[in-house]
């Protein structure tokens with residue numbers, strides 16, 4: 001009957017009053033981000049401070065949005081910038097074009113370009129939207145440079161390493177839990193990525209499996225309910 005349906009609606013609303021709130025006061029408060037989220041890029045350095053980029057331009061070639069511009073140059077013999085013959089002399093990403101697909105990260109042979117978890121940034125001019133090496137290269141502590149128009153929070157520089165890659169060599173399960181990337185300035189060698197096996201270290205990596213999510217083991221993230 002239509003009348004009963006009307007009161008049935010109230011019943012549902014009253015039931016929801018007792019449910020835990022899931023609303024977050026964004027941007028005052030940010031919810032934890034997934035480990036693989038694609039945010040603003042960083043250009044990484046080795047633990048000794050040398051730049052990982054060798055100026056090969058593979059990232060620029062693979063970018064579907066045509067937003068990367070790279071020019072390599074020969075390393076000065078007396079003061080090499082990277083361990084290779086060449087280094088990234090010019091490196092630019094145009095964020096008016098970038099779709100954060102991470103194809104550049106997949107293509108990079110030295111894990112030089114990866115993405116952070118920070119995506120809260122905007123610009124008032126086209127020039128600001130083009131990040132150059134001065135903005136992208138991590139600082140002398142190995143941390144991403146925090147620009148005035150960016151909203152960085154704790155942990156958004158976590159797992160920027162080859163973590164961001166979708167693939168593993170040969171796709172073999174034998175590589176699960178194995179570190180497949182070099183160390184980084186300021187972070188050392190980051191923990192291996194989790195997988196399906198018991199070699200995963202979720203505490204170190206912050207990884208949360210779908211299985212766990214559905215098993216409702218993380219009530220703080222989902223308001224105590226599987227939705």
Ligand code: SF4
Pocket residue numbers: 062063064065066067068093097098099100101102103104105
């Ligand atoms: S994330 Fe995708 S669109 Fe953005 S720079 Fe990399 S390849 Fe290009």
Ligand code: SF4
Pocket residue numbers: 052053054055056057058059060070088107108109110111112113
């Ligand atoms: S970021 Fe990687 S792919 Fe791009 S030019 Fe440098 S080394 Fe080559």
